[in-house]
Amino acid sequence: MCTYSNPATDEGSTTAYLVANVTVRSAEKTKAYAAAAGPTLAAHGREVILDGQLF
Numbered sequence: 001m002c003t004y005s006n007p008a009t010d011e012g013s014t015t016a017y018l019v020a021n022v023t024v025r026s027a028e029k030t031k032a033y034a035a036a037a038g039p040t041l042a043a044h045g046r047e048v049i050l051d052g053q054l055f
Contacts, residue, residue, distance in 0.1 A: 017049075 024030045041048060 038048065
């Protein structure tokens, strides 16, 4: 779930969900991507909700 609010206008927030069906072709590249993406999302107050297995 991603929630965005505009601090400049203090307007309400918008929630978005991304649903994906992913085929992993390179486990090593996927692990590297996940290692980088997680902290990037967290730094912006976002979270990953995962239903399934991620290496």
